[in-house]
Amino acid sequence: MTDLNTGAATTPLPLVTRTVAIDPLTLPGDLTELLPADGGIAWVRRADGLVAWGELTRITTTGPDRMADADAAWRELVAHAVVRDEVHLPGTGPVAFGSFSFAPGSAAGGVLVVPRVVVGRRGASAWVTTLALGAVAAPVTPSAQPAPAAPGAVTWSEGALGPDAWRAAVGAAVGRIRAGRLDKVVLAREVHARTAEPLDPRWVVARLATDYRACWTFAVDGLVGATPELLVRSEKGLVTSRVLAGTIRRTGDDDADLAHAALLAHSSKDLEEHEYAVSSLTDALAPFCSSTNVPETPFVLHLPNVLHLATDVTGVLAADAAGNGGPAPSSLALAQALHPTAAVAGTPTADACALIDELEGMDRGRYAGPVGWIGADGDGEWALALRSGEIDPADARHIRLFAGCGIVAASDPAAELAESEAKLEPMRRALTD
Ligand SMILES: C=C(O[C@H]1C=CC=C(C(=O)O)[C@@H]1O)C(=O)O
Numbered sequence: 304m305t306d307l308n309t310g311a312a313t314t315p316l317p318l319v320t321r322t323v324a325i326d327p328l329t330l331p332g333d334l335t336e337l338l339p340a341d342g343g344i345a346w347v348r349r350a351d352g353l354v355a356w357g358e359l360t361r362i363t364t365t366g367p368d369r370m371a372d373a374d375a376a377w378r379e380l381v382a383h384a385v386v387r388d389e390v391h392l393p394g395t396g397p398v399a400f401g402s403f404s405f406a407p408g409s410a411a412g413g414v415l416v417v418p419r420v421v422v423g424r425r426g427a428s429a430w431v432t433t434l435a436l437g438a439v440a441a442p443v444t445p446s447a448q449p450a451p452a453a454p455g456a457v458t459w460s461e462g463a464l465g466p467d468a469w470r471a472a473v474g475a476a477v478g479r480i481r482a483g484r485l486d487k488v489v490l491a492r493e494v495h496a497r498t499a500e501p502l503d504p505r506w507v508v509a510r511l512a513t514d515y516r517a518c519w520t521f522a523v524d525g526l527v528g529a530t531p532e533l534l535v536r537s538e539k540g541l542v543t544s545r546v547l548a549g550t551i552r553r554t555g556d557d558d559a560d561l562a563h564a565a566l567l568a569h570s571s572k573d574l575e576e577h578e579y580a581v582s583s584l585t586d587a588l589a590p591f592c593s594s595t596n597v598p599e600t601p602f603v604l605h606l607p608n609v610l611h612l613a614t615d616v617t618g619v620l621a622a623d624a625a626g627n628g629g630p631a632p633s634s635l636a637l638a639q640a641l642h643p644t645a646a647v648a649g650t651p652t653a654d655a656c657a658l659i660d661e662l663e664g665m666d667r668g669r670y671a672g673p674v675g676w677i678g679a680d681g682d683g684e685w686a687l688a689l690r691s692g693e694i695d696p697a698d699a700r701h702i703r704l705f706a707g708c709g710i711v712a713a714s715d716p717a718a719e720l721a722e723s724e725a726k727l728e729p730m731r732r733a734l735t736d
Pocket residue numbers: 489491532547548549550611645646647671689690705706707708709710726
């Protein structure tokens with residue numbers, strides 16, 4: 304590194320991290336209650352997860368290699384780190400949290416935020432990690448913070464395409480698919496919410512984490528949501544992915560929902576939509592694995608708002624997956640290789656992305672891109688940022704919410720619009736409850 308004023312070579316200060324075990328009983332049931340008012344980062348599912356605050360440094364990237372470039376910069380940072388870790392679990396030691404745009408050309412680009420404090424819980428273990436540059440940070444005792452203020456009245460407005468225009472876009476996509484131009488495309492729509500008070504991301508994540516316990520609830524750099532879809536988890540050589548595609552709205556009546564689950568499990572339209580998503584994931588994952596396990600039939604995932612067809616794919620990372628004698632790819636390098644799957648783009652990928660550009664009329668930003676965390680050894684978890692919203696960095700009273708639907712030859716535009724409404728519900732309710 305070079306000092307811009309003197310031209311002299313400088314040595315960057317090393318990252319110094321210390322992880323200590325804490326009594327899990329001293330932590331609140333909902334880890335997001337620890338987040339301070341001036342922002343924070345969250346990655347929680349059920350009682351487990353990571354919350355973090357303070358920003359030590361950030362890595363920003365853009366373009367087609369945005370995940371790979373961030374991965375390389377992170378590896379460089381941790382290569383010289385001084386690490387003391389008394390706990391040795393996934394998520395202990397140095398950790399960075401990231402979110403990346405769906406599209407390679409998006410101005411939203413990508414970011415890895417390295418926080419100053421991370422609190423984690425996994426089963427019966429809990430820990431605090433402090434991070435600093437060139438020095439050991441003072442120890443931190445996490446404590447529940449005052450509850451966030453409500454965002455107040457919310458006014459809604461349509462995004463680039465209102466309901467009628469979006470239905471027409473779905474109709475156009477069905478026409479292209481029936482004409483044999485592609486097999487599947489995922490079309491998304493946005494709605495804008497304007498809140499009376501500046502939106503505190505903690506308000507949103509607290510509600511999502513309580514209501515959507517099977518989802519990964521996240522808040523990273525203004526992107527908040529609760530997604531049911533895990534792009535990739537890499538842990539000690541084992542890779543896991545939860546692929547979703549194929550959806551039915553819940554009715555609120557348990558008997559009717561059970562009947563709907565059976566319908567979904569046998570719907571040829573939804574099974575076709577699901578199969579494209581599974582194939583795109585497994586085809587992209589296979590080169591990195593010595594073996595993979597892909598269940599033959601999906602299961603039905605029950606969420607409070609919708610039912611999904613779901614397949615949990617697992618794989619064992621090959622020792623020399625890149626074929627160059629180097630280390631196995633990190634979770635972020637895998638995210639780079641897997642994104643975008645047909646759960647968020649379509650099949651074939653290039654044709655689907657071109658049709659998304661043509662029909663959606665908006666930049667998806669970081670919606671439907673990878674969001675998650677990475678540790679010093681490259682292990683980590685990256686979900687697809689669905690059921691989410693992006694807070695306007697220039698105006699905290701404005702957030703864009705997104706929802707998308709997989710379109711195949713048998714899709715009905717009106718049913719897809721209703722499905723997109725069901726997918727918007729978690730974020731709408733988190734803002735207004
Ligand atoms: C693109 C979204 O959902 C994807 C994930 C699960 C089910 C989907 C579907 O059934 O269309 C979508 O592929 C979204 O929620 O915005």
